[in-house]
Amino acid sequence: MDIREASDVKFAALADRTRRAILARLAMGEATVAELNKPFQISQPAISKHLRVLEEAGLIESVKLGQSRPRRLRPQALTELTDWLNGLQKLWSDSFDRLETFLASETPSPKKED
Amino acid sequence: MDIREASDVKFAALADRTRRAILARLAMGEATVAELNKPFQISQPAISKHLRVLEEAGLIESVKLGQSRPRRLRPQALTELTDWLNGLQKLWSDSFDRLETFLASETPSPKKED
DNA sequence: CTCCTACATATCCATCTGGTTATATAACCT
DNA sequence: AGGTTATATAACCAGATGGATATGTAGGAG
Numbered sequence: 636m637d638i639r640e641a642s643d644v645k646f647a648a649l650a651d652r653t654r655r656a657i658l659a660r661l662a663m664g665e666a667t668v669a670e671l672n673k674p675f676q677i678s679q680p681a682i683s684k685h686l687r688v689l690e691e692a693g694l695i696e697s698v699k700l701g702q703s704r705p706r707r708l709r710p711q712a713l714t715e716l717t718d719w720l721n722g723l724q725k726l727w728s729d730s731f732d733r734l735e736t737f738l739a740s741e742t743p744s745p746k747k748e749d
Numbered sequence: 750m751d752i753r754e755a756s757d758v759k760f761a762a763l764a765d766r767t768r769r770a771i772l773a774r775l776a777m778g779e780a781t782v783a784e785l786n787k788p789f790q791i792s793q794p795a796i797s798k799h800l801r802v803l804e805e806a807g808l809i810e811s812v813k814l815g816q817s818r819p820r821r822l823r824p825q826a827l828t829e830l831t832d833w834l835n836g837l838q839k840l841w842s843d844s845f846d847r848l849e850t851f852l853a854s855e856t857p858s859p860k861k862e863d
Numbered sequence: 864c865t866c867c868t869a870c871a872t873a874t875c876c877a878t879c880t881g882g883t884t885a886t887a888t889a890a891c892c893t
Numbered sequence: 894a895g896g897t898t899a900t901a902t903a904a905c906c907a908g909a910t911g912g913a914t915a916t917g918t919a920g921g922a923g
Contacts, residue, residue, distance in 0.1 A: 643766050650764040651881080652757050655833070662840035668900055681882055683901060702890045702899055710841045713834055719769075720831045726776035727824045765911085782870060795912055797871060802910095816869055816920045 641693070645716055648692035653677070654685050658708065661695060665707035755807070759830055762806035767791070768799050772822065775809060779821035 639647075648654055657671055672682045686706055689695045693712045697704045753761075762768055771785055786796045800820055803809045807826045811818045 639766070642769075643764075646760070646769070647764040650757075650761040652753070653881090655756075655760070658837060659840070662837050663844055669898090677881085678883065679900075680884085680902080684881075687901090704900065708837075708841050710838055713838055717831060717834045717838070720827055720834070723772060723776050723822075724824055724827055724831070726773070727822050730776065730778055731824075767911090783868090791911085792913065793870075794872080794914085798911075801871090818870070 642715055642719060644692045645694060645712065648688050648694055649716070651685065651688075654689055657682075657685060657689065658694065661706060661708045665705045667703045667705050669703075671706065756829055756833060758806045759808060759826065762802050762808055763830070765799070765802075768803055771796075771799060771803065772808065775820060775822045779819045781817045781819050783817075785820065 649658075653675060656674070660666060660671060660674070668679065668682055668686065671686070672679050675682065686695065686697075690697065690706075694709060695706045696709050697706045763772075767789060770788070774780060774785060774788070782793065782796060782800065785800070786793050789796065800809065800811075804811065804820075808823060809820045810823050811820045
């Protein structure tokens, strides 16, 4: 049983360089397993494994289409991640602002720089 | 020797739930190891390990301050990651726009306005 | 100096991960 | 049906990862 929640799985999926390359490729349009395998030296099963990870993270999706099963990006899935990072940045810059405000009000030296 | 580049290490650092929690805590202000350890049930050495990972990823920094060594966020380090994600989203939405344009121009509509 | 505190480092262990090759399945093509 | 193509699954392996406990080190308090 895996109790990790959505963002765990998504961030973990992004942690691998090959998978990020696959995502970048898919951002330019859907592609089959064979096409995705081309640029890499690793075996086809290895790619299939990566695709499974990405799909279970909800980052990509696939449809059976005849003999092949092309993958495509699920861009909505990215927002959770960017939101987290943006939230972190905002949290920090806010607290930094507070710090600056604090320092400005507390600093005994009325002048600085130069 | 580790040939992984910056974003590999950063994304890998984010892949762990505990480390993300540490970052979230640090976003609210700097904190010592003991303070960072408090909310977790894991041992202090485990926290130190996580902090090392985060520091080597350039996500946090520390200064020796007397007996303690408080950590703080290095927010610039986040931009590389958000940039990557934003780039991916943009790439996708652009290609989606192109697809829409393509479909609009190719559709064998029985009628088209001049 | 001696003890305590805050943290780092060493060693060990179980589990996870990313890769491999071999094999299975399913669709398409004579 | 028999052969090829596209992809998935199984079994296996080496190395990375996250945790533990034990110990080291350096600064502050007595």
